[in-house]
Amino acid sequence: MQTKNFDMVIHGGKALTMSAQADIVDPSLIGIQDGRIAMIQKEDPCGLVPAAGKYIDASGCLVMPGLVNTHTHLPMVCFRGMADDLPLMDWLTKHIFPAEARFVNKKMVYDGALLAMAEMILSGTTTFCDGYFFENQIAEAVQTCGMRAVVSQGFADFATPDNPDLEKMMAAARRFVERWQSFAPMITPAFFCHSPYTCSPQTLVSVKDAAREAGILFLTHLLENRDEINIIEERYGKKPVRHLLDLGVLDDRTIAVHCNWLSEEDMAIFADLGVGISHNPVSSMKLAAGVAPIPKILERGITVGLGTDGAASNNQLDLFAEMNIAAKIHKVTAMKPTVMDAQTVVRMATIEGAHLLGLGNLTGSLEVGKQADIILLDMNQPHLTPLYNPYSQLVYAARGADVKTSIIGGKIIMLDRRLLTIDLASAMENVRHIASEIRGKRANTQST
């Protein structure tokens, strides 16, 4: 091995590369240069140690690509636990929508997002895709914390907190894209229509057209709840996927979120057009919205990533919890314990999630040339002992709190569980302050 200079070297860990060959390199030597992985190879205990600006000793750690959360609404951490154990439509129309109309503003979005990012970093996520209002504020929080993000400006036909005048939304959205598209390498702007039942055909088509023009992703909630089928059929005389298909908004730059009630016919359309899916099992279980037929969807070759959804419906932003449940819910739903094996689930939370977001060339695996988005898990813990199979351990035994260190784009964002870019105490205090306002005003207006 030739001696080489790196900005950083991570040595001695068991590296799960999540490459197409599913290589495990143990012990591993990973060299990082200019934010990218410049070398990954087996560490030779007798070999020369390459010169580097910084060394991270990963002995006793699992080293793997940072996790990719393909769907969330970060500021909703402010509503975490505010209204649980309720039906989806009650939860949405009686609690969440009114709270959003009243309490969502620029400060709430920034403060909530920053706390959510702290939570995500602390549980191993390095890339996420958010969809909400005031996405400029989300992007600014991303700049602060150093994560990689797809930041999707939300659209709906009701007056949204950031733009009560629907006419002006599109212009504002275009400015949003221009602001972030070339300026910030860690940020990818996108557009997000809330759903086919809250967005008119015209809104869906205009937003998708604008997304196509800007070359960005278009996302929408789809078939989260069974009721949606009836609503769309009554309104448009066809089922939701057919409705979107006829509007021309389905293509390989469209991500459908949830898809709990996707039919075989819908799957064929998705497979044919390359539509991808963000799977959020925990939120859908809690809201009793349904279980997406993911094993069948995977058989069709459709790209599926994992998402946590917002903290008002999950209530965690922890992809380890999401992997754990994703692996199990499909086994018991299909009564087939062999579906959604651990490796498939880890792929979904890493490389498949990255592909879904159009970032597969940048992140999601440990391979030379990719961005150095890397997490280290401390495996020297009782609940992770012994270790037979690293995929099983990650999915069935590990927790977000086992993530020790996080590197994003070659920059250390968390070291030994200490966040280096976020002032955690203030981030928590800011959200507690928002929550106390929400609590006070809700108490004043609610009859209960």
Place this chain on the structure above:
Amino acid sequence: MQTKNFDMVIHGGKALTMSAQADIVDPSLIGIQDGRIAMIQKEDPCGLVPAAGKYIDASGCLVMPGLVNTHTHLPMVCFRGMADDLPLMDWLTKHIFPAEARFVNKKMVYDGALLAMAEMILSGTTTFCDGYFFENQIAEAVQTCGMRAVVSQGFADFATPDNPDLEKMMAAARRFVERWQSFAPMITPAFFCHSPYTCSPQTLVSVKDAAREAGILFLTHLLENRDEINIIEERYGKKPVRHLLDLGVLDDRTIAVHCNWLSEEDMAIFADLGVGISHNPVSSMKLAAGVAPIPKILERGITVGLGTDGAASNNQLDLFAEMNIAAKIHKVTAMKPTVMDAQTVVRMATIEGAHLLGLGNLTGSLEVGKQADIILLDMNQPHLTPLYNPYSQLVYAARGADVKTSIIGGKIIMLDRRLLTIDLASAMENVRHIASEIRGKRANTQST
């Protein structure tokens, strides 16, 4: 408030008592004397602080009864992640039973149990009910770590690792009960028949008779898998619950574990006779064994506790993960988001679990006179911010790793995440050594 002497005072935390009135005392002042809770009241910021041998500042913490794990097989941590994503019967007959026949011995049981106890303490469990072989070794590990335990000697009609001679099992079991029944206040012996399909009617009846005679609990796996119904019907011409009923082994000192396929008729029998249920949703999801009809079971007034099952099928011994999934799996199975609300689930993991194990007078709630089995959760963390509803937060957002301090019978077992009774490094090393033997021998004999 009169000044009083206590061995220990815990002050300043938000106390979830889990009493019948579901009192929340905030901020709370808890006095412990002779291992018991001698006082619990609202802390008066201007009041006198009672004199105590030790003070624990619980500011920013949730204080609650330690969790009760009503079913596990602790030494199976040695098999954690050894064989996942497999059908239950393959998993059991091709992997677990052969591994048990080969590798289970006194040392494996003690070492595995001690590591499992470390994991349980670190995730908030203070009381558990184990069922396995060599239960004397489990009881000895309990003595070491200071947990509260029901320790159930296992019976099956195949040659078990601890007693290949079936004839001698009962005599050994009686000695086991005598040894622990009066001697050790933290240990409650019990008998555990593996299942109606691995125990003959004669075994079931003899073991239950012996349990009755000794005044101890009788446990059995029941209706974990749907196949069991056919097996028992073919063998005995009736369904499993009717089979056990006719054998006379069902009463209010019998705990049926799993009950995924319990019918309405079975529930009526259970309700009538006072049979209790240990619900292990995570293990049953992973093995695709089924989902127990817990909401209906609760409507009947049947006592239900939560259990993790063994680490070969879960693969965690973390009751926070179990609560989280228990709350959600029934919502999506029943398509009803209002079932298994957070408070019901926390009760199941505390006071109801204690009642199930016949320990409801000792543990499971924070009430004067009860044993001081108390855990403190550090709520000052991003994923637990903000806090609207403590039950929601515990079930939907908290994790085992949030437990900071654990007190069992008035003794501090873990302080600020540091285990005080277990040498964690050795416990992990011992199990790693066992696993490396298992790995080596399996590699030598398996064709793969």
